[in-house]
Amino acid sequence: MDKGAFLQRILAVQDSMFRLAKRLLKSTEEAEDAVQEVLAKLWKNMNTLTTIANLEGYAMTMTKNYCLDRLKSKQAAQLRLVYFKHDRAIASLDQQIDDRDSVAQVYDFLEALPEQQKLVLQLRDVEQYDFETIAKITELSEGAVRVALSRARKTIREKLIKSHQHGIGTGS
Amino acid sequence: MELEQVHKYVERYLESDTTLEEEQVLYAYFSQSSVDETLAHYKPYFAAIAQQREQRFTRNFDPSKKSKPLPLKRISAVAAAAIAGVFILHQTTKPPTLTTEEIAFQEFKTNMYLVAEQLNKGKQGVAYIETFNQTTNKYLKKD
Numbered sequence: 001m002d003k004g005a006f007l008q009r010i011l012a013v014q015d016s017m018f019r020l021a022k023r024l025l026k027s028t029e030e031a032e033d034a035v036q037e038v039l040a041k042l043w044k045n046m047n048t049l050t051t052i053a054n055l056e057g058y059a060m061t062m063t064k065n066y067c068l069d070r071l072k073s074k075q076a077a078q079l080r081l082v083y084f085k086h087d088r089a090i091a092s093l094d095q096q097i098d099d100r101d102s103v104a105q106v107y108d109f110l111e112a113l114p115e116q117q118k119l120v121l122q123l124r125d126v127e128q129y130d131f132e133t134i135a136k137i138t139e140l141s142e143g144a145v146r147v148a149l150s151r152a153r154k155t156i157r158e159k160l161i162k163s164h165q166h167g168i169g170t171g172s
Numbered sequence: 173m174e175l176e177q178v179h180k181y182v183e184r185y186l187e188s189d190t191t192l193e194e195e196q197v198l199y200a201y202f203s204q205s206s207v208d209e210t211l212a213h214y215k216p217y218f219a220a221i222a223q224q225r226e227q228r229f230t231r232n233f234d235p236s237k238k239s240k241p242l243p244l245k246r247i248s249a250v251a252a253a254a255i256a257g258v259f260i261l262h263q264t265t266k267p268p269t270l271t272t273e274e275i276a277f278q279e280f281k282t283n284m285y286l287v288a289e290q291l292n293k294g295k296q297g298v299a300y301i302e303t304f305n306q307t308t309n310k311y312l313k314k315d
Contacts, residue, residue: 007235018229032231043235102216103223110220126224128192146188153186156217164213 003046010042013056016127017063023110023122024067034070038062060127060137064119071115102163109159117152120145173201175208182211 014035021031042049042059052058110118116138123134135142181198184190190198201207202218270278 003235011233014229014233015227019224019227022227023224032229035229036231036233039233040235103219106216106220109217122224125195125221128195130192150186150188153188157186157214160213160217 006046006049007043009055010039010059013059014039016056017059019126020060020063020119020122021067023118023126024064024115025070026111030070031067034063034066038066054133054136057129057133057136060123061139064137068115105163106156106160109156113152113155116140117148117155120148121152121156124149173197175210178208178211182214 017035017038018031021034022028025031025034038059041062042055049055049058110121113121119138120134120140123129123137124131129137131142131145134140134145138145140148178198178201181190181194185195185198199218199222202211202215203222207215
């Protein structure tokens with residue numbers, strides 16, 4: 001694979017990588033750092049990567065692993081709380097700007113999901129990957145992906161119904 | 173699209189049974205301004221997902237820049253701090269090294285002390301001689 005083509009392929013997936021990183025790391029800056037790191041790693045290992053047919057999937061797996069590692073070290077440093085608060089601040093800003101409380105609230109719902117469900121939901125609903133690809137990226141079985149996705153969607157639905165009944169979701 | 177059909181899709185969507193194409197249909201349905209009351213609570217979710225898809229990676233990745241900017245910055249900052257720390261520590265604990273001028277001055281000072289000491293001894297000797305002279309004069313006068 002020549003350099004230009006390789007760069008084209010990894011740059012085509014950078015937005016997906018960023019969105020995934022942001023979902024997991026919560027902070028935009030951290031997500032950007034993560035993507036830059038992973039892109040640099042991919043570029044450095046270009047020669048060994050020529051055999052990988054699904055480079056995009058591989059890039060996403062690397063991003064996922066990188067972010068989960070970051071989260072682990074962040075948890076160890078007890079910085080998680082800080083970022084959580086940071087994200088809440090952004091969410092409330094969204095509310096003010098958009099005047100769409102209910103949409104901003106969905107981000108809180110997504111945030112509250114367990115990591116694996118968050119990951120699967122992101123890959124399916126936002127990135128629209130097929131189950132086979134998601135299974136590869138997450139290193140789970142397709143069955144496990146479907147179960148996690150289903151649980152995530154149902155959890156969100158329950159919360160949507162509740163907030164709708166309480167009249168919070170009047171923006172829609 | 174018929175409402176009943178949407179309901180069916182939503183049910184299957186929740187079971188992870190919808191195909192990507194069917195999910196597209198759902199997104200299209202929920203992106204309309206008016207959604208049936210029985211499905212209204214789902215609208216914010218699909219709106220949030222659509223919003224998510226708009227997010228872009230805004231930095232420019234330049235492969236010619238081999239160094240990883242942030243970690244390198246951190247490493248160099250830590251290294252600088254460590255070097256500065258060691259330097260300051262050295263400055264405060266270790267006695268200052270002497271320049272040749274200072275060494276020369278120190279040696280000159282010790283030499284001068286020694287000279288002064290010898291001079292004092294000599295002075296005492298002179299005093300003794302003086303006393304001796306006075307005594308001698310006394311006896312000489314008596315004679």
